[in-house]
Amino acid sequence: MSKERADFSVEPAPMAGISDFAFRQVLADFGAEKTWTEMISVSAICHNNAKTLGMLKCHIQTRGGTGSGEGSGSRARRGEVLRPMRTVVQLFGHEPQLFARAIGSGLLDDFHEININMGCPARKVLKNGDGVNLMRNAELAGEIVRACGRASAERAKVRNKNREFLGRTILPQPISVKMRLGADKNIAVDFARNLEAAGASRLIVHGRLGSQGYSGSTDYDAIREVVRAVKIPVIANGDIKSLAQAEEVVSRTGAEGVMIGRALVGSPWKISSDEKPNIQDIVGCITKHIQYFVADRGEKNFNELKQHLIGYAVALGFSKQQKLAVAIAKSMGEVRALFGLS
Template sequence: MRIGPHTIEPAVILAPMAGVTDKPFRLLCKQLGAGLAVSEMTTSDSRFWNTTKSLRRMDHAGEPDPVSVQIAGTVPEQLAEAARHNAGQGAQLIDINMGCPAKKVCSTWAGSALMRDEALVARILAAVVASVDVPVTLKIRTGWAAGQRNALAIARIAEDSGIAALAIHGRTRDQHYAGEAEYDTIAEVKSRLRIPVIANGDIDSPERALAVLRHTGADAVMIGRAAQGRPWIFREIAHFLATGERLPPPSPAEVRDILIGHLQALHEFHGEPAGVRIARKHLGWYAKDRPENAAFRAVVNRAETARAQLDLTRDYFDALSAGEALRTAA
């Protein structure tokens, strides 16, 4: 799949997730097979660009190409200014958020709330596309509510406005993440557009990725929550799509090494106190499928220093590796 001059290979993309897809996680997912990793959404309000949070979100030094930055807001001129600012900071793709269902975002009529105002959508897209020389992409949902699935109308506006690619989450805004994603709307949109379409929602395995691609005809899949604690899902999906074969799951020793590297990157990027705090949710996701999860989280959540967090994590996965070796020997 191509977005402007950029080839996205493999066509398996990390979705933007607030509080999750920071620079350390984006780098990790790219190392483990993601063809593209979209940043956390950054505000279009320039008054907040110099806060610690915004500066970290706009830090893309050392990221593999292409660098994709998501912006959020409601005012066309502000979003255009934000696009120019981020392109000047190294963004090679600008993504516009019209898919976030969070109440605090939608209460300001940003995110997926924008889908209720198609005229405003058209003004925003035209302003942002005209403001930068890099490709602009858009992320939406299937609609605002079950009876208001207007993804096709928004998609046509997007294509006419010069949007280079469109990602669609297979739920309406009012569903948030409840129920199951539906892909018929994505398939309909794909059949009517010339630009690339990316399918998102409940894609949590190589088999599901292939099924969604076949059902929708989409050009790529986007992985969100399924990558939390399983960043190797990108290489698993890419390998399965290319060969039809499943990769074996990573061993506890490999998971340990991946996780230790991730923790160290979090501590370095965010600083020790914030890095330790942010790492706790990732530790919980990594261990969520293990029977020992509750005990592990109870121990690790008490760690107050980077060293303690690293040591406890290393000990936990070393114990898992030793247990696995014993079972294999038996």
């Protein structure tokens, strides 16, 4: 099944260490209508942490007037335009005022939507009260959404004032939340209603508890309960591996669309098609992915591309020994040789 036939949205999941600028460009090449950053610390944004600021890129170079994103675009070289991809920036933290400061800083202006992480179960995130721990404190979760909504409206006002004579009105960026069913028990319906009342524009629901991590299976019926409980759009997430399965999930849950995560690693074409490309096209995809990565992060950081490369090795049907060779490769040159890239 190809996405042209789908009447629901399909978007890639935010994944720490995976959803970098290079991968987002690969997904855009495969027709993703929207991409997501990995989770980004609001505290680090407020402290102007250099590595974090590097994660906030969303402008891609396009020839002429058509890009995969929207926005006014700015001139780069003659005939080339820098355009923001339609990208959702995902923030994590637990202090409403830091979320507001991050939005007010202007550093997030080019993003299409601002999402708050209320689903991450990683220990280092939980220990600060961030991620899925926010599902233990509905009042604070609501306050964060309200603070983001106010900051986004305020920021739009400032931007419109600065562009007074330039036409198009800038609207406040919508604030969405990515959540689970609960931290250790299912409270999804009440929690979702609370976020809707606080002004969330839409909810992405990963149908597991935080305490489950990634074990057990996704509870699509619990996602359906959330869909029924709120009026804002709900996106279903968890264990979706194909567009055909996505269609089943949408009809079972009544969700507006789906989000796909792990299945895209090594198989980014799955964002728009259930048909596996031929070997030549997969090699072309890997070549492009490496080019994007090197342009953004340089050859020396090639280790950060390893999860994708191992995924591609699986997609290409590499033997166990070949996969191991990819996993322990010590340079991008070695990687290129293993994949037979020129």
